[in-house]
Amino acid sequence: MSRHLPRARSFLLDNGFKVIHGKTHAVGIICLHLYIRTGSTNESTIPPTNDPIIKIDPSGYSHFIEHLTFKSTPSFPLNGISDAVPRLGGVINAYTDFDCTCYHIQMPSEYYATALHILAEISYLANWSEDDVRIEKDVIIEEIKQFEQEPETDFVEYIQRDFCPDHPLSKPVLGTNASVQAATHQELLNFYHTHYTPHNSFLIVTGDYQENDLYQKTAQYFSDWKPSKEPLQTKVSGFMEPFRIGYDIRHRFYRSSKPLIAVVLPELSEMHSQYDQLAIATQLFCLGNSSNLYRRLVEQDKLCSMIKVHSVSGVLSGVTVILLFPVNLSKSRQIIDAFFDEMRKILYQPLSQKDMELVKKDLIYSWLYSFDSADHLAGDLAADEFVGGYERLYDYDRNIMKVTEPGLKESTRQYWQPDYIRIYTQTSTKQPLLPQLDYFSSCEVPSLSPTLTKAMKAYKQDISLSERQFTDPPYQQELHPDQYQFTLSNGMKVIIQRVKNRQSTGIALASSVSQLCDPPDKRGLNFLTSTALIYGSRFHDHDQIRSYSREHGLNIRVTHQTDCTSIRAKCLKENILNAFSLISELFYYPSFKSRYTGIIKRNVIDMIRREADYPSITAYNLWFRMLCGSKTNLHRSTGGISDLLRLSGQDIRNWHANYYTPENFTLCIVGDLDLAHIAGECQRYFDKPIEPRNRIENIPLFEPSAIRKKIKAGQSTQAYIHLGGFGCPATIREQNTAFHLLAQVLGGELNSRFYTILREKYGFAYQCGFDFHSCQSMGFWIAYAYCDVDDWKQTGILMHEIIDDVYTNGISTDELQTAQNYMIGIGRIDAESVGWQASTIATLQALGYESDYYFNRERRIRSVNLETIRSTAQQWLAPDNRFLHIIH
Template structure:
């Protein structure tokens, strides 16, 4: 029945290719009694040496994810160690007693896998995704590296230069400079105020003894969580892990001793004049750490204020007043504390009007209860985003590892979804009033060098000060896996090719609608038109305006985005399974009936011109444009996918 409706919706669409993953209970999940369990089927083991192992079998596809989570990040560093955690992350793959330099990555990549790592303030993660037939190789390689890296002095000298180049590149990015300035302003005492990558002088100072001292304190079995998700037998993997970690080096270990950040008592602001073409603005408020009961409500507030085109900030400052190039909100919860942030890029002349608009929306959520329909939409988006991240073995491993490492129990992932569903309008009002106070706020703006702009404390305080009378509105009191399914190819009567793969692990549907196009087929002198057309697909149809589309899509907690590359363009979408039929109705409407409204054409033109202009602040983007122009002198690939100012204006 579901497939028939899909085919009817698409029967008249001229699409080159559509790929689907049909989630469970496609239309029967309308009013789920409880959110899906993230931990269902996951087993946690504590080995004799203290190592935590989480195994989850998923036989959907012959792929496995292996992740090693070390409970240490840059916040565990001493002042003189700033950046050493990140350097060690690089060095872990540079050789062991068993494998020389280059052999670690080669062992994984020759088996068709991918290997990488990252460092945050509170954790360091090493991860591999690989065919399950080579899972033993992935376990051997990762566990060998974490336990037995040699930190060769010659390799260390080379890798320090690599990290220093990464550090210098970060100085070229206005968004990274903004992020560093915000953390420094918000955290005067806590090590969160130091950049994860460290400083040039500290990076240069590290030697092998400093690295061994850090590893001895933090790379202990009790401080490591191994997560494996995919197509395997749990008992076999557990036995293999026991064997591979039987000689885990005995290290002394240490408990984190972090200086706590004193409560902020007054608004902080900083204006930075730099070599940029537009304004980069950030306003951040201190919030509690990840395990605090207010986290779910703050995550929902993030969606209400700054997620998508129907969010309050985007609707006012972008859609209606066109004061910003882009704007969003985020709740960044770390182990000890976090930040609720609003970020925007805009033209210099719009800064003060944008601040007024942002302040007005912040005051609104502090003064009035959020309407129930708007709240339900936001909660649905939080849950949908959470589930979308679980579609792959790597995504499941990432979620399980995150909650086990950051909260001490992977089962808190299930509790989180239940808490999100329980968030009430009163909860939103309470957390907005509790945390989004002017005295708890830090504001940073990077502006052009010659700009006369100012950012006065008194002005910002007066804008964000809310007269908190009683709120308007009525207060209330108060099996181990699924067998693999093959991909089914169906050719419809109009020639449309439909590829379908069912996967019932999650109540989620993913779809990609692809047309031949992209920069390769753009007419001479029309560079960027493919991306322009793609952006316009969601900007209005015969029956729906751009705002209507945004409201319907975000009201389902769905995602619908245009894309344009070098050989194709189209639409990608994600829906919860219970919204499958509605999702395909709107997808069909967008593809069959776009009207390209004149007013939206001009809005997209402005956005694209801002994107092109923003490249002047990003040397790496300029470098890639230059590379393609040089390499493809006489081919359309040589022209930037964004087009040029001249072609976009025309």
């Protein structure tokens, strides 16, 4: 599968700063990632003070400084960085992890010199104040609290601390309340100047740029960055081997948590000689819905609703945390027995060569797709630079293909041993979930299903999906030089968009059939029908379909918007006919087997039940019920638990027969395509004669509460404030565009009013914002802030004041222009993805928009003026259109 790929290159400035750059076909877009080699594992490398008497815990300092560098630099004082990038149509953000702090910018390439200027000043000219430190302490502590309120995130961090207490990976990235509160302005400055040095950093640039100009501009902005006298050295030699902690089972009480089970396995550093072998074994065992563990626990034995895998590793070897979500608490023992049964199969039984090949193809296709995205390519280049050099990226497929079954067996038998493994459980009771037994060494337990089903056996067979032959080409209408649009004889609308020099192709099949069409007594019916659609056809079962998709690198999924349903696919352009064959077969001949509709129901029901464990989700749901009532069809596409339980297989088949007919769907294909050839293939695969059935009727149902304000006490350390009301429908196009711009000004980005006032000025809320959602017949807006329980009154008052000001006075010319630039720039960034383009074009067409609507986006945004914004705000932000819900 190896192919010629454009290679990244690099250069060094005189001060030792390394720049890695790689061109992509993202016309007019550039992506810059600045990496500082300081994360939670580096925070004890150098003491923040030279005084041996003073004991300072620098835990969380890397993350703290990530916040502070945005505050002020010589050219961008007073949070100017957060405003400068959106003003030019770009996005800036940052994150800190175990090994690094990363600042990343995506923006129109014509402004990339400003991006370099900003990153350079972040690197060595940040000049935050004492007040900045004080405010950010409050923000970070709220961030810590927010993570503590999420059972899954908090459980993984608990495991991280408990499993390796003396290891650098045990330190929390955010720090602790104590370390954050104790940090001083001078200590943070010392840490910044020690770690932010040219030799301890590098820059990745990908996208559309000129190499000579890039060198000149980078030298202009980064050459004054002085190297340190003694470059930092990260200690990795002692942490290349995973640690033997000893087999154990540990239980954790968490006040409000549905049961969680975690099994911890070793994870090797990418610098380790056996990394690829163990990575493939882990992929085969537990990663994704093709893994052995998913097929056993979720699909076959029906013991879990989902499996999630968290990596606590990086430059240093660490652990993989495999989270299991039990459907029934009483089946916990069977879950663990099945887990180790599947592990022993990998350790001691011959592996299916077909499975090995498919896992390798999964990894290689994912690697190939990264070259179509400037942002993904930048991340992949950086990951390899950290562990030996970015050039490693181009040997990835060859290294994967070298892994053999004997090599994989050797690695797993060395590292998947009791001394490296630990089991954790978390429930809302103090009673341990599992008895202290040696599950690893116990006798093999038979599957709950006595034998493999025919479907599982068929998984190993090669298949060729059915194809139908047509000879007459469809009628072609060429609206643009690079677009065909036509209608098949069965009523399906087709749009083919050519985007040159892309190796990937995006495909979307969209319809206005949605949750708004669900009968009141059958909520969730469209969700269940569309989701079950891709689980098998009359000719090929789910395992055959899954195998075929992996063989050809087809990524197929279903997405649900309030008034639209889409089947989306992504493939390499040479596999487009494989994608057509698969999608057409699933669309026209789904099987809707009860085995898989039952799995979907069970998993969604468990997900809905687990929402109660998350205070922020609970608070939003309660606010939405105030706005739209308990019987609305605007909330969940899935319907509720009782709705799902009522739905039958016959309901699903009837819904598909009546609504999933060609005239209700639009097919869009975007890629580097021969338009005429693909048009003919669309007819060959999709022009199946089917009579029209039911007319689509999207009817939103809602009944607002007479009570507009609810304030109630909660049990969390945070308060959750939601304030919102109704908004304009999508059919009022000018006002709808104005409302999206208004939402951007109020709470969309780092320069928004909510972010600037609630977070940056007062430090009340780590998470806050303002969103606007609309469908064809209605819309709604929602402002939110999560703050300390002692700050809820002040935060609520400020939220009203921000909205009152816009309601009364509108916004400034500068705010409008910045929001317009941002939305236009984001459109250009999104359009880099052929999948996004296909989905957007298909959705717009399915909802009845004219053909040119997609191409006129920039003109619509620019046409909005201050008067339109003012009238929109006065109509929809009025005090009598506000619903307030607070839990504190």
